[in-house]
Amino acid sequence: MPASVPSAQSVPFPSHPTHAVDRAFLSMQRRRPDVRWDAGGVAYLSGPPPSLVDLRAYVGFRLDRLPLLTSRVEGGPRRPRWRPDADFTVDRHVHEVVAEGPEGWDAALHTALNAPFAPGTYWGVWLVHGHAPDEYALCYRFHHACQDGSAAAMTFRAMLGEGEPSARPVPGKGRLAGLPRRAGTAVGLAAMFVAGSLAVRGHRPAVPFVPTGERRLWRGRVPADNLRRIGTASGGSAHDVHLAALTGVLSAWSVRSGVPLPRVTALLPVDARRPDEEQTWGNRCFALPLELPVRTAPERGTRPQGGDSPLRRLEHVMATTRKLRGEAWRQAIQDLVRSMPDRPTEWYLRRMLSPRVTQVMATSMPVADKGSLGNTQVTGVALLPLLVPGHLFGVGLSFFGNWAEAAFVADRALPLGELLPELWEQAVGELEGASAPV
DSSP, rough: OOOTSOOGGGGGGOOOOOOOHHHHHHHHHOOOOTTOOEEEEEEEEOOOOOOHHHHHHHHHGGGGGGGGGGGESSSSSOOEEEETTTTTTTGGTTTEEEOOSGGHHHHOOOOHHHHOTTOOEEEEEEEOOOOOOTTEEEEEEEEEETBBBHHHHHHHHTBOOOOOOOOOOOOOOGOOOOHHHHHHHHHHHHHHHHHHHHOOOOOOOOOSOOSSSOOOEEEEEEHHHHHHHHHHHHTSSSHHHHHHHHHHHHHHHHHHHHHOOOOOOEEEEEOOOTSOOOSSSSSOOEEEEEEOOOOOOTTTTSOGGGGGGGGHHHHHHHHHHHHHHSSHHHHHHHHHHHHHOOHHHHHHHHHHTTTTTTOOEEEEEEESOEETTTEEEEEEEEEEOOOOOOEEEEEEEEEETTEEEEEEEETSSTTTTGGGGHHHHHHHHHHHHSSOOO
């Protein structure tokens, strides 16, 4: 398909309703047009890069599987709908950044990371190459009103993957007889998190830098089986291990950077789609706060105190996430996302995104077992979480193939941001050593 030919005719639905979470992000964009409300991911590939013309043709061919990406929002702020975009062209969405030789890789990648979307578009793909003859990257970014992380993972699988299922946990099909009890659980859960956000004291990490508005990406990776093995040994999950390692990262980074962290609460996006719900349309996520047991890291060569040991951090994390994995909480979150009206939804999201309530965005996603574009193979995937003004950073844990990769996204001015991946790898190693049988 020629890249300049509109492909909106292939959209199978004349329109599709927006969700309350979609409308909340659209409203926040109108209120704060200075904020970057986009997230995404980077796929790293081995092999010669395609030309921009060929990539545009390839993306256009794949868009039949992703009707949302050829749509636009219409209908005003109260009840907008996704409708086919009669003016859609691939050319306005797929771009190219060429590195100036091997030394220009970082600059080219960060150009793609920070480039504005074309006017009137909600997403973009940037082909990043030029640093090596047999390596390149694809940076995919989307406005958060358009998708959440689970829908973006499906976009990856439709574009580059091999059709793997999402591997996301979903509650079983609810029974009508249980609706009163489910409603009570959902309301109680929302009240608990709202009350917790209102009770927090006004202090927050005193970040000693002036944000530049320019984002940076740093990556760390470990074998995925390492995280799973540690989690299984403790009765938890690989995601629990990641959050416990993140706690260690914050403790060590606080000492190295000189930034005091009296309290750090991570914001966890949770997929709340029903088993039969389409993943290509909009948002079905809920934001949950999780206080991390950050303590000042011990001096090198000394043993950590009992309350600050790696396993104690893991136990603290699991005390909350164990409930999230339970059927009752998962069902309650799904019911909340399905039923909450617009104003409470937006108020809740704005509250949870506030740096007075949360300071780190922490998401994780099983992406795919493998991926390819033509004869080139995907070698790694980095998530690009939403970076909220006032947050220290966002971190996305992706599972691709045999690897678990932690991608840290932060403002360029964050002190010692480049150390975060190394500190994360070290924290995972400490958990592995502490959980090994004696």
